[in-house]
Amino acid sequence: MKNGMKIAIRMLIGAIIGFTVAHAAMEGSWQMDLQPLAYPVTLVLVAASVVSVLLTVYYYLKIRKSAGIELYGEDEDLAEGRMYRQYSDATLAGNLGMILGLAALSLIVIAGQSGWLALIAIAAMLVSVAMTFIMPGLMKKMYPERRFPSVSDKDYAEKLLAMSDDGEKHVMLGGLYKSFLSMNTLLFGAILLLLFYSVMSGTSQLVGIFTIAAIMAIANTQYLIHIRNK
Amino acid sequence: MKTRLKELRARHGINQTELAKRANISRQTVSLIEREEFMPSLLIAMKISRVFGEPIEEIFQFDEEELR
Numbered sequence: 001m002k003n004g005m006k007i008a009i010r011m012l013i014g015a016i017i018g019f020t021v022a023h024a025a026m027e028g029s030w031q032m033d034l035q036p037l038a039y040p041v042t043l044v045l046v047a048a049s050v051v052s053v054l055l056t057v058y059y060y061l062k063i064r065k066s067a068g069i070e071l072y073g074e075d076e077d078l079a080e081g082r083m084y085r086q087y088s089d090a091t092l093a094g095n096l097g098m099i100l101g102l103a104a105l106s107l108i109v110i111a112g113q114s115g116w117l118a119l120i121a122i123a124a125m126l127v128s129v130a131m132t133f134i135m136p137g138l139m140k141k142m143y144p145e146r147r148f149p150s151v152s153d154k155d156y157a158e159k160l161l162a163m164s165d166d167g168e169k170h171v172m173l174g175g176l177y178k179s180f181l182s183m184n185t186l187l188f189g190a191i192l193l194l195l196f197y198s199v200m201s202g203t204s205q206l207v208g209i210f211t212i213a214a215i216m217a218i219a220n221t222q223y224l225i226h227i228r229n230k
Numbered sequence: 231m232k233t234r235l236k237e238l239r240a241r242h243g244i245n246q247t248e249l250a251k252r253a254n255i256s257r258q259t260v261s262l263i264e265r266e267e268f269m270p271s272l273l274i275a276m277k278i279s280r281v282f283g284e285p286i287e288e289i290f291q292f293d294e295e296e297l298r
Contacts, residue, residue, distance in 0.1 A: 072245075073245050076245055076247045076248075077246045077247055080246075080247050081257075081261075084257075084258065164256075165255045165256050166268075166270065166271045166274055167255065167256060167258055167259025167260075167262045168256050168258055168259060
């Protein structure tokens with residue numbers, strides 16, 4: 001009964017969205033001027049990028065401090081678990097900082113905005129890139145007994161995967177599989193959104209649509225060929 | 231699969247980090263096995279069995295249903 005209700009609500013929401021979109025398309029009077037939004041959106045993106053990068057640095061310093069403390073018994077386990085989560089948070093913040101910085105920089109260039117915002121966005125991206133090289137060094141402090149490959153090694157990512165044990169691979173596989181499935185759905189949605197935007201605003205988004213379609217085709221082919229040939 | 235890992239650790243007075251170091255695996259893996267969220271490979275099971283000096287089947291126990 002509960003499931004039936006959920007499906008009914010979803011169908012109702014879908015129908016409302018579908019009707020609204022179709023109605024707007026038939027009217028053909030839909031206009032979208034994003035130019036006035038460019039400056040505030042850039043400010044938000046740059047600020048978010050800077051905050052993300054600062055978070056990475058903060059976690060980096062925190063882990064470095066914690067890694068030097070000697071603990072015993074359950075305290076050691078709790079501290080290790082905390083450091084592991086902080087390392088993941090730092091990596092996520094660094095990646096987000098880079099993505100948001102790039103989005104901000106793109107908007108600044110396209111909308112022809114002020115140079116100082118571009119400088120901040122570039123600085124945030126550079127710090128973020130530097131952190132991706134510095135962070136793996138922390139792993140050696142966190143787990144001195146393990147032999148991690150050097151970041152400068154050829155095939156660093158493959159070597160890191162190879163030295164992970166089965167439990168770590170199990171966790172990675174779960175995360176990667178989920179993100180692969182959601183990435184497919186989200187990119188598919190992005191194509192539909194760009195198509196809708198192109199039709200409604202009269203501004204072609206074909207380059208974006210073809211780029212996303214190519215990324216989806218390559219990623220899916222790579223994944224399925226990997227599975228098929230095992 | 232049920233595991234006696236936590237009980238054996240307590241009996242030997244070692245924490246997860248120490249067991250991970252002795253078995254040459256990650257603490258994350260020890261934690262996953264104890265929470266019964268991950269069935270260890272034969273290699274990891276052997277490593278753990280050596281640390282405690284107990285046979286694998288004494289540490290990891292399966293229901294009859296699972297073995298069918």
